[in-house]
Amino acid sequence: VLTELQSGFSFHLSLARNDTIYIIGGHSTESNTRPPNLYKIKIDLPIGSPAVNCCILSGGISVSSAVVTQVKENEFVIVGGYHSDNQKRLVCNTVNLEDNKIEIVEREAPEWTPDIKHCKT
Incomplete structure (x- = not known):
C-alpha cells in the first residue's frame, strides 16, 4: 500500500467501477496540504x-470534503469542497470512468448563493 494512504490521509473522494477503486484528492494531515492525488487500486479475486x-495516475485534482454523485453508469459529478483550510473550491468536475480509464474535466458550476460564497465553512 502507498505511504501516502497510510500517513494521515483523509477527506478524499472514492469512486468504484467493477474491480477498480479510484481515490481522488484528499487532505494530508501530516503536511496540511491537499495535493492533486489520483490513485488507482485494482483488486483481483482469483481462487x-x-x-x-x-x-499513481496523472490528472488528479486538489480537493477535499467535496460531494460526488453518480449521474450515469460511467459518469460522476464532483461539486464544491476545499482547496485549503480557508479556500473553498467553487468549481465542479465531471469524472468519466470507461474502459479502465479515468478522465476528470471541469464543468460549469452552479450559481453559488452568497452565503455559500462568503461563509467560512
Whole structure:
C-alpha cells in the first residue's frame, strides 16, 4: 500500500467501477496540504489469495470534503469542497470512468448563493 494512504490521509473522494477503486484528492494531515492525488487500486479475486495493485495516475485534482454523485453508469459529478483550510473550491468536475480509464474535466458550476460564497465553512 502507498505511504501516502497510510500517513494521515483523509477527506478524499472514492469512486468504484467493477474491480477498480479510484481515490481522488484528499487532505494530508501530516503536511496540511491537499495535493492533486489520483490513485488507482485494482483488486483481483482469483481462487486463492486476492491481489491488490495500486498505482499513481496523472490528472488528479486538489480537493477535499467535496460531494460526488453518480449521474450515469460511467459518469460522476464532483461539486464544491476545499482547496485549503480557508479556500473553498467553487468549481465542479465531471469524472468519466470507461474502459479502465479515468478522465476528470471541469464543468460549469452552479450559481453559488452568497452565503455559500462568503461563509467560512
